[in-house]
Amino acid sequence: MKKHTLSGLLALSVLVGCSSSDEVVPDVPPSELYSEAQVALQSGNWLSAISQLEALDSRYPFGAYSDQVQLDLIYAYYKNDDLALGLATIERFTRLNPTHEKLDWVLYMRGLTHMAQDRNFMHDLFNIDRADRDPEPVKKAFADFKRLLERYPTSPYAEDAQKRMYALKNRLAEYDLATADFYLRREAWIAAINRAQELQKTYPDTEAARKSLDIQLEAYKELGLTDAIERTEKLMELNPR
Template sequence: MQVKHLLLIAILGLTAACSSKETVNENLGETELYQQAQQDLDNKSYTSAITKLKALESRYPFGRFAEQAQLELIYAYYRNAEPEAARSSAERFIRLHPQHPNVDYAYYLKGLASFDQDRGLLARFLPLDMTKRDPGAARDSFNEFAQLTNRYPNSRYAPDAKARMIYLRNLLAANEVHVAHYYLKREAYVAAANRGRYVVENFQQTPAVGDGLAIMTESYQRLGLTDLADTSLRTLKLNYPDHPSLVDGEFVPREKESDTRSWLSKATLGLIESEVPPPDTTQASRDVIRQYQNAEQDLPAEIRPTLRDLEQGGSKRSWWSYLTFGLFD
C-alpha cells in the first residue's frame, strides 16, 4: 500500500507540475490581485497563490501590498513544499526590510523551511530515522531559529522556535553518536573518542551525553589509555548509572574487538580493513600472499602454468623474486 501511495503522489506531482502554468489577467488592479491571492491561500491553492503574489510584486513593486505580498509569498512557498524557494524569499525579505515590524515572521518561516526540508512525503510513508540522515538541514534550521530568538526574544514565534531548537539539538547530538558508533565498529578508536568528547562538550543536557561518555570509555580502553578511560567511566557511573552500557555497575563494551588488527587498519584508523588472520600466520606474510594471489589471478591463463613451474624451484627465478622485483634475492 505504501508503494502505491508513493506512485500516486509522484503521478499527481508530475501532473501538477505540467499543468501549473497559470496566466494572470493583466487588467487586474493591485487590490483585486491581492484579494485573489488571499482567496487562493485560504483555499490552499498555493501554486495559484504564488503566481498571483509574484505578479503583484512585479506589477506594483511600490504599492501598498508589495511588502505584505513578499511575506505571503514566503508562506505560500513553504506550504507548497518548496523549502529552497521559501528560504530564498525569506532571505530576500530580511535583506530588503531589516526593520520591518514583521521581519521576525520571515526569520521564523525560514527556520521552518529548513526544519521540514528533510521531512518530505517519504517521511510520511516510510519509517525513516531522522538521526541517521544528513544533519545539514537540521543544523541550518537550528541556527536560523537561534537568530530569531536572539534578535527577537519577545516575538510571538520565539516560544515555538525554542521548542524546535531543543528537538533539533537532541537530533544533532544523536547523529554525532551514530557517527561515533560507526567509527567504533571500524575500530577507528581515536576518531570515535573525539566524536564522543564532542558530544559531551557541545551537547550538554541532551540524552546523548551518556552515550558520548560510553563511547569515550570504550575507545580509551581499546587504545590502552587507562587514565582517560577510568575518568570517563567514573563520570558515566556518577551521572548516568542506568546507562545500557553499565550492567551491574560494570562497563560492557558495545563492539567486540578483533584479536589483531593489521598495520593498514591501524594506520587508516580502521577505514581500510582486512580479514582476521589465523593464529599461525603473521599479518605481513598474509598481505604478501594475498597480493601475489591477486596478481596471479589477473594473469592470462596461458602464462599461469609457466609461473607455477618457476615456483617449483630450479635455476629459474622464484615467484617471490618476480613479486619483489628481485629486491630480496
C-alpha cells in the same frame, strides 16, 4: 507490484512539484487579484495562492501590496514545500526591508523553512529515522532561531523558537552520535572517542551525550587504556540513562 506503486508515487510527487506554474492568472486589477490570493491562502489552496501572488509580485513590484505579497509568498512557499523559493523570497525581503516591523516573523519563517529542508520525502513516506543525514539545514535553523531570540526577545514567536532550538539541539546531537558510532564500527577508535567527547562538550544535557559514553568506553577498551576506562565508567555512573 511494489516497484510500480513506488514509481507511481514518485511520478505524482514530480507532477505536484511542477504544477505551480501551470495556472494562468487573468489580468485583473491588483486589488481584485490580492483579494483572490487571500481567499486561496485562507482555504489552504497554496498553488492558486502562489500563482496569484507571483502575478502580483511581477506585475506590480512597487505597488501598494508589494511588502504583504512577499510576506504571503514566504508563507505559501513554506506550506507548499517550495523551500528554495521561500528562502530566496526571505533573503530578498530582508535585503529590501532591513527595518520592517515583521522581520521577527520573517526570521522565524526562515528557521521553519530550514527545518523543513531536513525532511525527506522518502523518509516521511516510510517513517524512516535517519540521524546520519546532512545536518546543515538543522544548523542553519538553529542559528535563525538563536538570532530571533537575541534580536527580538519579546517577539510572540520567541517562545516557540526556543522550543524548536531544544529539538534541533537533540537532532544535532543524534547526528554526532551516529558519526561516533560509524567510527566505532570502522574500528577508528581515536576518531570515535574524539567525536563522542565533542558531543558531550557541545550537547551535555542530551540523551545522545549519555549514549556516547558507551561508544567512548568501548573504544577505550579496544585501546586497552585502563585509566580512561575507569574515568568513563565513573561518568556513566554519574549520568545514568
